[in-house]
Amino acid sequence: MNFQSPPDNPITAFAEWLSEAEKTELNDPNAMSVATVDSFGMPNVRVVLLKGVSDEGFVFYTNLESAKSQELSSSGKAALCFHWKSLNRQVRVRGDVEQVSDDEADQYYASRARGSQIGAWASQQSTPLSDRETLEARVKKFEEKFADQDVPRPAHWSGWLIKPQQIEFWQDGEFRLHDRIVYRRDGEMLDWAITRLFP
Known part of the structure; x- marks a missing residue:
């Protein structure tokens, strides 16, 4: 991505960076930290794997x-955070979330290894x-239950779509003079506003 002339759509820039990371990261270039908040207001964060990205979200x-x-x-x-050390x-993302459709969840579940299906x-x-x-x-128990048949997707297993309202790109710079650009929008159908940030 050219920080002097960034693309209008941040998903275009993200797809470019992810493609480059797939060539340089030793393990899981699609790894991302997912941050949530519990019922007590305490933050939680863990690493999961990105399984799809489109203009709708992650x-x-x-x-x-x-x-x-x-x-x-x-x-x-x-909130999400991707970090490619190589x-x-x-890339940081913040937004609303919603569950994916049953059809989308079924399709991805069917693509998983049988052992992962049993694990679910x-x-x-x-x-x-x-x-x-x-x-x-x-x-x-479940290996025996589903022996000699396809493993159906359990009702308690599905996907989450994070619909971004903000996406920030950060590129390391010499002497900590990094490049930072943030894309923001107020609604799903609105154009993205682009702001360059001090490092």
Whole structure:
């Protein structure tokens, strides 16, 4: 991305940076930190994998009964952060969230490895686990249940779409004189306003 003449659409710039990161990052160039807030007002952050990006926003998949999903459902908002060390770049995103459609979730779920599909049934994500053996027993239970058949998507597993209201691009600069540009919009159909920031 040319910071002197940035594109009108930040998703275009993001797609370009992600493509470059896929060539330079050793592991998971699509890794992103997802920040939420719990019912006590305490922030939570964890790393997940981006599974889709379009003009609508950024998509990842998870257990809907997990802590992150409960917090997303409660607040309706999230923040993301991508950091590509190999390129000295960072992208931050803030926006509203909504669940993806059942069709979209079914399509992605069907593309997952069978072991990951079984894991979606076996893991009661974010709840206490007495020991590893209990998890392994649940994996075996669902392997037997779905033996010789396709593994259906559980109702408690789907995806979240983060619909960005703000996207900031950061490029490392010599002597900490970084380049920063932020895109902002007030509504889904409005054009993006672009502002250059002091580092």
